Amino acid sequence: MNKIKNNYEVGQKLEIEIEKIVFGGEGLGRIDGFAVFVPMSVPGDKLEVEIISVKKSYARGLITRIIEPSKDRIEDLSKISFEDFDGCDFGMLKYEKQLEYKDKMLEEVLTKIAEIDLKKIKISKIIGSDEKINYRNKTAEPFFKKNGIIQTGFYSRKSHNVFSAKESLLKSEIAKIIIDKFLQKVNSFAGTKKEFKVFNEVNNTGFLKQIMVRNNEKDEVMIVVVVNKNSQYNQLSKVLEEMYDENDCIKSIYISVKTEQNNVILGKNVHLFGSQYLEEEMEGLKFKIYPNSFFQINKKQALKLYDVAINFLNEENKNTDKIYEKTVIDAFSGTGTIAMMLSKNIKKVIGIESVESSTLAAKLTSYENSIQNVEFVNGKVEKELPKILKREDVGAIVFDPPRRGIEESALKSVVQNKIEKIVYISCNPATFARDVKILAENGYVLRKVTPVDMFPQTPHIETVTLLSKLDVDKHIDVEIKLDELDLTSSESKATYAQIKEYILEKFNLKVSTLYIAQIKKKCGIVLREHYNKSKKEKQVIPQCTPEKEEAIKDALRHFKMI
Structure with a gap:
């Protein structure tokens, strides 16, 4: 080489x-x-x-x-x-070119990772967005101080320093106005004994961490100010009370106390003023949105995405009033949007969601919208799905997972129960392609793919796909259980020994199997269960160094595993 x-x-x-x-x-x-x-x-x-x-x-x-x-x-x-x-x-790309490159990226991951023959499936062109800028209904920005003035901004590519962008293409106009007004308030204390201190993550000092603004289509606003400890809590509370009194658009205000240093934005939320939630309407249904609630950040485009998903699921019932007699599961259901929109033509829908506040909001929303054929379960999909499949006659599952994709154990439940139809809504084409390959190897056919541009100006792609079991009248049904395979589909690309050999030859580095497994997991590659685990309760697990991580990623790219 x-x-x-x-x-x-x-x-x-x-x-x-x-x-x-x-x-x-x-x-x-x-x-x-x-x-x-x-x-x-x-x-x-x-x-x-x-x-x-x-x-x-x-x-x-x-x-x-x-x-x-x-x-x-x-x-x-x-x-x-x-x-x-x-x-x-x-x-920096003209919008029509953004769409063109997203189509190409999706096709690339489908062929390289899922090993799909694109000639055998129907891939629609990406559905573009009517609103190309200022479409986000949720904005979170860290505070920083420059020349004695508190500002908000974004994290630099070069470091974890914060900078102020010349212009923000994504956040809503109302969020810009609210953040500017808040900054004017806190900067009025500059040079005094009551000057607000900005959080310093290096030495864990200071007070103001981030501000999050959520807004609905009516431009009604929720403010959440994230702080470190309670040192200037009362002073901040008075500032926020003034904001609430002076701005009719502000309907809800929280302070979130967060002392842990991690990538999670919010900590312990304390409600101060107004309502505890924002209300948003979609297709005649009213949804309650709390600080931690998941809700699509581009509502108008989300409606297009949901329309595609519902049409995929209801294609046999199109233009009829026929009720789908089997239960449908909405996995990773968030605040219950898809589940409730599906309920019109489905006998029973069950939503599964791990975030408790989102589950509670979904239950309340379904009650207030008088929807009686939807049930919501709080828990992890991989744990709750097998239980539901044992007690319900499930005909279809809608998966809308986070970027990490679907857990292997959940896919195993789908395969073992021979679910007729799967609608997969993905925000990460790489993990989506990985999951589709596993399903395809176990009797499922990828029939339709429709990408939706939920996030203009970014490289992110949202994809809606339809998979179904092979027609039992036309095919021999061979069940392959995932736990009987020596390797997962992703692992079969190259052995650990081959990866080690490649890295040693190219980079003159020795890497352990543990390091390779860590980076595989980080890249979204499904790993089989390791049964020879240490019995020590507090074992120290060495972590892969940045240099070796890059070498392993290079090897995974070489073997077309990512």
Whole structure:
């Protein structure tokens, strides 16, 4: 194997032409065969980039100057900060090109990961969004202080520092107004003994952490201010009371006390003023949204997505009043949106959701909407699904999982119970393709795929798919139990020994099986159950180093496992 020379270092500036956009949204260019990934870049761009990180097989860089823009790049460059831009990695692309690249990325993961023959399934073109900017109904921004002034912003790609973006393409106009008013209030104390302190995550000091603003279609607002401990709690409470009294659009205010340092935004929520929830309406149904509740951030586009999912599920009943006589499960049901929208033509719907507040909200919403054929269960899907399948005659399941996809044990339950039809709504094409491959190997056929652009200006893709069991009258039904396989479908790509050999040869690094397993799990690859676990209660598990993690990911890409 020929090794590509790597003579590059952080801070170095290079000229590069972008060849393609890879899964995840970054542009890829090469210098003498050495790969450089550049966010906010477009195929055809000729750029000057500054290297921000260097690995043995690739580097990452940020744009410092556009030498010659691609024809697919937007013309108004003043709105884009090339170094960082509010997570809008497709913000520099013309919208029609955003849709085109998302279609290509979806096709790539279906062929490479799920090993699907695209000629044998119906893949629709991505459904574009009517609202391309300012569509988010939920915004969370960290506080930082610059020149004595408190601001909100976004985390930098270079570090965990916070910066203020020139313009935000995603957050709603009402959220911008509310955040600006709040900042004016807290900055009125600047230079006094009551000056608000901003949280410092390095030494765990300070008070103000983040502000979250949620709004509904009527532009009614919920404010949640996240703080560290209670040092300036009473002072902040008075500021928020003033905000509530002065702004009719503000319907709910919370303070969330969060002392733990992790990636979860909210801590212990304390309700201060107004209602405990926001109310949103969809298709005649009214939903209650609490601080922790899941609700689609792009409501208008969510309606299109749900319409596709419901049509997939009800295709046999189309244009009739026929009631589907079997039970349908809405797995990962959130606040119950899909379950309640399905209930019109379904005899019984059961929603499963792990977040207790979302489950309670769903139960209350179904009661207030006089829906009597929907039941909601609080718990993890992998634990509750087998129980429900034992007691109910289930004909179909709607899965709408988080980015990690569906747990292997839940897929096993589907296979063992020979569920007739699956509608899979995915926010991560990679884990979706992984799950589809497992189902396909166990008697399911991928029939229809419709991507929906829920998140314009970003590389994220939401996909609605229909899978069904093979027709028993036309096929021999062979049941393959997942626990009888030596390897999962993803693991069968390459053995641990092959991965180790590849990394040793290319990077001159030795990696353990444990490290490979950790990175596989991190990348969403399903691992089989390990039965030879240590019996020690407080065992210390070594964690993979960043350098070895990148080498393992390179190997997984080489073997087309990610």
